[in-house]
Amino acid sequence: MTDASATDAILAINAGSSSLKFALYEAESLALLCRGGVSGLGAAARLEISGPLALTGAPPDCDHAGAVAWLLDALRRVPGLAVRAAGHRVVHGGRDFSAPVRIDDAVLARLDRLVPLAPAHQPLNLAGLRAVAEVWPGLPQIACFDTAFHRGQPRLAQLFPIPRALSDEGLLRYGFHGLSYEHIATVLPEVAGPRAEGRVIVAHLGHGASLCALRNRRSIASTMGLTALDGLMMGTRSGSVDPGLVLHLIGERGLSPGAVADLLNARSGLLGVSGISDDMRVLQDSDDPRAAEALDLFAYRAVREAGSLVAALGGLDALVFTAGIGENAPRMRATIASNLAAFGVALDPARNAGGERCISRAGSRVAVYVVPANEELPIARAVVHCFAEATSRG
Structure with a gap:
């Protein structure tokens, strides 16, 4: 919390093929403030939202960038709310990204090179990152990867039986849905x-x-x-x-x-x-x-x-x-x-x-x-962890 009247919050964004899912969490406790989604992007956009925090207005018929712009504008209008960072689901991190990373131009360029390995998902994920940067310049953004949860698998589980040189170049079994599996792994002891x-x-x-x-x-x-x-x-x-x-x-x-x-x-x-x-x-x-x-x-x-x-x-x-x-x-x-x-x-x-x-x-x-899926909470946790690590490093 920055002051007694402001609620610091973390925004988690999950851009899909025709939808934009999001969740907003209180930064210290990770209590859910609201969860929702804009579906029908590119046609008739529809908003579904739940949680104690209300957002005013409705998204226009728009694409992913338009939905992100509407969402950030709606959050800015909430009295006493301070969005401190945004975390994004990014489907493919390749062999270079085995943990969440703060986005800058260099990281974004490296993620662009992975588009051919996830053509139905990666461009939309990165479009969400770019839309936030355009609408809210300076808002810190963290990319969280669906592949990261699997990067600690045994080497044999990652290898294809192909020439070694190709494996050495990164043609490996990466696995996906990692944010969903991370959530299950986190709640499994209580379940x-x-x-x-x-x-x-x-x-x-x-x-x-x-x-x-x-x-x-x-x-x-x-x-x-x-x-x-x-x-x-x-x-x-x-x-x-x-x-x-x-x-x-x-x-x-x-x-x-x-x-x-x-x-x-x-x-x-x-x-x-x-x-x-x-x-x-x-x-x-x-x-x-x-x-x-x-x-x-x-x-x-x-x-x-x-x-x-x-x-x-x-x-x-x-x-x-x-x-x-x-x-x-x-x-x-x-x-x-x-x-x-x-x-x-x-x-x-x-x-x-x-x-x-x-x-x-x-x-x-x-x-x-x-167990209900929740890909947004691991994103919020990752954002908090990234900034805690940055603070500890001075």
Whole structure:
């Protein structure tokens, strides 16, 4: 607090493909002041907000930069509020950034070079950084990376079986959704007790989806790799495919690399297999057999990848579901869990249907939990930590 009348606050920004999510925290206690999002960017912008702090006005129909400008203007109009810094989710930090970093022109230029590895996310993340710099020059900004949580994985978990020179140049398995996994790792002791330090798989199941194996609450393996296209089947992303399929599409079908990228990123996954929708709610409500097959394949891929992580962990003590599908699709949770019964997973149907925190059956060898995702709180913590470190260094 700078004075008795002002509330120092940290702003966390998470720029998505057509939305801007944000949260505002009190700087000392990290108490939530408000959380919200502007969706429908580029079309009809819509604001959703909750928390004790009210923002006046509504965002215009705008792009990400316009949404950031509206948000900062709205925060400036709140009496007694002093935003001291902004933290941003940045999807790819590459091998150079294994921890949050304060943004300057040099850092921004290095992050620009990673755009080809995360073309659907990185440009929007960096657009948010640039928009804040333009609207509020001088406001300190911290970039927090989805890849950073996984950078301590064993070397073998990071390597592709490709020529060593390419690995040495940074073509590695990085893993993503790290801010979500960091939040789960932080709250796991209060959720799971002693099991938190054991062998845990976290299933971040949303429009983008991945799994992460934790031991002692640290990442030891994950299903995503160099890019966020690897691993599980997702809303519109294919997940893992035979590299020969890519070569076939280019060499035999005559597709350009750009067309293949579009096919695998935007026209595959639930949307591609069903031919109906990328929304699990729509597919679960459909009686079309193509919808059922898409859902079955989504679960199959999750179970198969989970089995590989059980092998990497040497067993399983707990399974955590998080993110939009993980939190809100009990039928999918039940399908995945039933196919992991060989590892000791047993759900309680009533607990699962009721969305309780612990949804495993009493006596289940593996405890199963549902934990809400929160990517903004780790960002706020990182901002506070960065400035505390800077202060301690003088």
